Amino acid sequence: MKRRDFMLAAGTAAGALMLPRMSFGAEGVIDVYFTSDQNVIDFWTNVVKPKFEAANAGITLNLVDGGDGPGVAAIGDRAMAALASGSDPQADLFEGFDTRVTVDGIAKGLYVDFETAGLSNYSKVNPLAFDIPTNLPYRGSQVLLAYDTTKLAPADVPKTWADLVAWIKANPGQFIYNRPNKGGSGGNFVRRAIYEANGQDPAKFTVDNYTAEAGETMLNPAWDILMDLAPSLFDGGAYTSGNTQSLQLLGQSAVTMIPAWSDQALSAIDQGVLPETTGLVQLQDLGLPGGFTKLAVLSNGTNKDAALKLADFLLTEEIQSAVLTELGGFPGVSWDYISADLREKFADLIPQTIPNFPGGDWEKAINEGWYRAVAPNVDPAS
Amino acid sequence: MTIADAGQPVLAAPERRRPIGLLLVAVPVLLVIWLIIWPIISAIIQTLWMRLPEGGETFSLETYRFFFSDGYSLSNLSITLWTTGVCAILLLVVCLPIALYLRFSDSKVAAYVQGLAIFPMFVPSIILSFAFIRVLGPNGTVDLLLNAMSLPKIRSPYLTPWGPVIGLVWDNIPLTVLILLSGLGNVSNQAIEAARDVGAGRFALLWHIILPRISNSILVAISFAVLGIFSAFTLPYVLGPAAPEMMGPFMQRTFRELYEPRTAITQAVITFGFCIVFGLFYVRSVAKNRTP
Incomplete structure (x- = not known):
């Protein structure tokens, strides 16, 4: 019977491994996919996640390392297929992503247009950082x-x-x-x-x-x-x-x-x-x-509204200051929206203009x- | 190879069982057709039929013409062939003695040697790459050791064509040793003893008794190594020079960064053309073994 027990156990284990792949994007859990390096994911884990979850009870963040650009691009392609079939893309927000990468993604309305999304902090974004309305710059480096x-x-x-x-x-x-x-x-x-x-x-x-x-x-x-x-x-x-x-x-x-x-x-x-x-x-x-690192929010994600709330939250002074102090990056918003003492402290180190190719x-x-x-x-x- | 021994099933009533046998192989065969053969055919079609701007399609060899007239692409192809060839020779030189030792040694050390030879199989290539930079890279461990003995630094192979060669050889040792070892299993001790009795020396033993019996395994081992090395990505990308690049990184860059899928597929088809030659070697040797 040992052999049969083993087979049963192995089967259950294999099934359990496959479960997360079969699951649907859960309500109240924002799935964030990263193209950025580990130091950025650490920043989200240690700063963004606790602050956002404390401010928004009932919403949690699921931070997924997408590996690199092509890794998240594949998730984007999957979301594109989900859009066509009306199913759940199991993703809500992409960090460090250019929405142009997904073929037909912008034309078919896969990504949220931030100009019309009504983010309260959208007007604070550094004018130098703007690219296209489906890419939301939130930090610079x-x-x-x-x-x-x-x-x-x-x-x-x-x-x-x-x-x-x-x-x-x-x-x-x-x-x-x-x-x-x-x-x-x-x-x-x-x-x-x-x-x-x-x-x-x-x-x-x-x-x-x-x-x-x-x-x-x-x-x-x-x-x-x-x-x-x-x-x-x-x-x-x-x-x-x-x-x-x-x-x-x-x-x-x-x-x-x-x-x-x-x-x-x-x-x-x-x-x-x-x-x-x-x-x-x-x-x-x-x-x-x-360059400025951009976010994209999927228009067909289960938690689109919560993801937009998160995007708006990232542009608040609290997070933007933390980008400077904790991450060693530059804010995505104009320098006027950073506290005066920080602005003074970093004035020598960081020039006022970042050439952005x-x-x-x-x-x-x-x-x-x-x-x-x-x-x-x-x-x-x- | 052991696969050959499974070729003669003991079937009592072959006529009755044949459909079941065919059904059993149907699933893998269909999978191969669906996931491998069909993509190959569709890739070749994609590179040969060009979509016209005004609609409709036309037959064109343009991407192939470009590849074979473009010095940059050709130098990438030739560095890939060079790396593959050098790796294949080095693998034989390194692995044959190890396999011979493991086959004919009775000592306890042999078990440890075998463990050590199989070890690279369990090391992911990205970890191997960074370890390589730490050890053989500039001011790496080797340099530190040499420095401690007041010897000059080595010329680091990092970022030269020898970087991927060393990495790929190390990475392919386990498979090659295992295949050669299974081939050496066909060499019977009696044959060796008989040859010794009539006064054959070590070299004569190797040349006239052992090598003829494992030539098939050598061919299979080399085919496997070549197939893996030809399209290797991580090691040539991390350890090799920026240019010329091997076909793996070259295809990936053309596809992902230059957004030229058609050119990338053409490179893939050409790579496949070279690999299929070694694939055929392997298939032929297996088929030869199976015919009674």
Whole structure:
């Protein structure tokens, strides 16, 4: 009988494992899917969830790590299928998601249009951060330069792009940035080089002004700048495959300086992944770009109203201040809606403008162009 | 291979039982057709028929023409072939001695060696990748040890084509050792002793007695390793250089970041074309074993 017992137990266990997949989105439990890294999910677990649940009795948050963009995009595709069949998408809110990714998602009304959703705090959102009405920016992050103060004195740190280039060339092998499509720290370093090649003017790039000719004339000079840097980079032109790997190389003291996300660098120092002797600096002529992280709310989710309430809650001063103090990011609302003492405290560290490079066709052109022109590390003419 | 032994079922009345047997295999066969064969056919169709802007469809080899005339795509294909080839050779060089040792050793140490050889099977490749950076990366454990002995640092394979090679070889050791070991099970001790009696040396034993009997297993082991390595993603992506990239990361990037599904599917079909050659090797060797 032992064997039969075992089979029974195994069957029950397998059935139990499958249960959550079969369950429906429960009333009063907001299913939030994340594309962001662990430090952001920790922030939600420790700050957003307890505060929101305390303020809204009967509503709880279910925080799910979607892995990465494609992971949550798959949930979006599932919600799209659920919309067509009128069933439950088992998801309510996506964090760090661009609604354009779901094919036909916006056209078919899968995502809530925040302009007409009636959020009381919507008017506070930083005008620089707006993208399209189905994407709600709620926090920002900027790429900084993280460096090893034991090898480079804070007084000698480059403060302009020209100084940075001079420093990289004077210290070959001490700088590395990651591939622009794999984590934004390298991506925004590349975008800073693109600004440099175009007169340091972020206004030249908008979400809808990409054409093949514009891409050629505006991006090719930037590839020349980056090609010129390549021999002086770590290993004569190597590129890490993600934000974390760059941090690891800085932590192993293999390089002296890397571009890094402000929030990720701060939590890495906090957790001891990076030593306390790590310094952070921003270029003063034009900062390395950053970006705003957006939310999407599904229009067919079981808890759509509660999810909108949560979205509104995220824009309150309480959470927006916590984004600054707890997460090390930037607020998604205008600085006027942050308490005066915090505004003063961070005034030196954070410039008033965050260059925000548009996504869409530009992003595609940059990813493709960099891989073809810069990454092979050989002169295409030779 | 053991699969071959199951090929002759002891059936009393084959005529009567045959429909049941066919029914039993129907489910897996249908699944294979539905989940593997059909997607392949639909992928090939998708890359060959191009939708015209004014509606309607036309036959076109354009994406293939682009792939084979594009230096960047071709260098990605050639690095994939290079990595696969080097990995296959290294795997044989590393695994054959281990398998021979495990087959012919009676010592207790052999059990530990076997445990150690199987161990990589239980390590997820993403963990392996980061461990690799810690150990073989710049200023990693190896460098620290060398430094402690006042020796110069190694030239780290991290972010060079050798990074994925080392990772993939390590990752594929268990399967290769297991397949070779099962093949060595076919080599009888009597045959070896008989050869020894007539004065065969160690090398002659290996060349004339052992290798001919396990050539099939070697082929199967290499086919399996090649199939896995050719489309590997995590290790080449984390440990390899930005360019040229192996086909796995290249396909993923084309599909997810360049939003060019048709080009990505073309790359997949070309990858599949190379893999099918090794798949056929495997199928042929199994079929050869089954015919009495």
